[in-house]
Amino acid sequence: MSNTTGSAVPLLAARDLVKAHGRTQALRGASIELRAGEILAVTGASGGGKSTLLHCLAGIVRPDTGAVTYDGERLDQLPEKRLSELRRTEFGVVFQFGQLIPELTALDNVALPLLLAGARRQEAQARAGEWLERFGVRGQEELRPGEMSGGQTQRVALARALVTGPKIVFADEPTGALDSLASEQVMTALTHTARESGTAVLLITHDAQVAAYADREVRLADGTVAPLEVAA
Amino acid sequence: MIRMSTRHILLGLLATGPSHGYDLKRRHDERFPQARPLAYGQVYTTLQRLVRDGLAEVDGIDSDGGPERTVYRSTEDGARELTEWAGKIAPPAPFVTNEIFAKVVVSILSGGDPDAYLRAQRAAHMTRMRELTAVKTAQGSDLATVLSADYALNHLDADLRWMTTTAARLTTLTAEVDAG
Helix, strand or coil: CCCCCCCCCCCEEEEEEEEEECCEEEEEEEEEEECCCCEEEEECCCCCCHHHHHHHHCCCCCCCEEEEEECCEEHHHCCHHHHHHHHHHCEEEECCCCCCCCCCCHHHHHHHHHHHCCCCHHHHHHHHHHHHHHCCCCCCCCCCHHHCCHHHHHHHHHHHHHCCCCCEEEEECCCCCCCHHHHHHHHHHHHHHHHHHCCEEEEECCCHHHHCCCCEEEEEECCEECCCCCCC | CECCCHHHHHHHHHCCCCEEHHHHHHHHHHHCCCECCCCHHHHHHHHHHHHHCCCEEEEEEECCCCCCEEEEEECHHHHHHHHHHHHCCCCCCCCCCCHHHHHHHHHHHCCCCHHHHHHHHHHHHHHHHHHHHHHHHCCCCCHHHHHHHHHHHHHHHHHHHHHHHHHHHHHHHHHHHHHC
16 A cells, blocks of 8 residues: 555645636635655546646646645746756656657657656666556557557556656546546556555546545545545 | 345356355355355255255265265256346346435435535545455456456446436535525
């Protein structure tokens, strides 16, 4: 099991986040904490602000007001250069689909973040191969995204998100386009690997069966985090 | 908890070969880990009824160094009955007498707080779903465990969907009443 109670100081914390897209108020004072090594599911109806929350937490967009603190740093106030470095080295991101580069093979897609971080090609490819094996897609190295099934594509995307050894993986509906068995394979691979490596996961999902892979769940409704109930 | 026809489950276990009551109970509890464990009394009563109805018969006595145990085997009528039962569709039950449904309705009728109840029930469902997911994805889980966890997870998920829709309906209803 992952460490859900070990550290008192959260790895990532957001306080009173407010964010509007034009006239639509996506977040209305959302607060959330993610501890090191924890797998946290954020659930709620579509349009409830889940993806906007993930974008703010991952430093992809800045909130209008409120604070995001990552490992002691105010993420919402960091210059773009430092944010970009964090996203490349400490954060991994997986979306529902579309994040792999269609022209590159599975192996090159996974090796890409390492090459961008300055690794040599041979070393990057060797490590990418190891990660493809951990996600059960060994033997698919030379296939391009269009030649793989949805479940295989998502496992390659997960390998790419984890290859740099990030502290947090942000996963936005990673199984949203998959059938139940492919979804199970992806979630099992993600949670086993994250728990082994101590990586925290912030998992956005509308699916309770996917949320059940997490250690904990918070619900987002109308742009705020709903009060948590303690199960009897 | 899963409720099943003990009579047919025992016939199914006997289809793999003669067996005694103790062994049948053990195999039942292994094969259906999410079901209520069978009581020994229930196993022996059911076996006696199967013999009475000609669906099973006594194969012999097995002592094997320990206490004497009566070994049973399925008859041809038993095998026929099992095949018929296994192929017969179960009525798609609407489950409208479910306790969760009843509590929400009573709460609405009595001016209670159904929304608070639904949130707490959801948390309890999610806790159980996390436990089942951990059981299902543990390394070395056998097929029976995985299938039974899948079955329970899908039914809990169906409850959750109904609870989510109900909570949304109650919110809409309250807003309409307040606006009126």
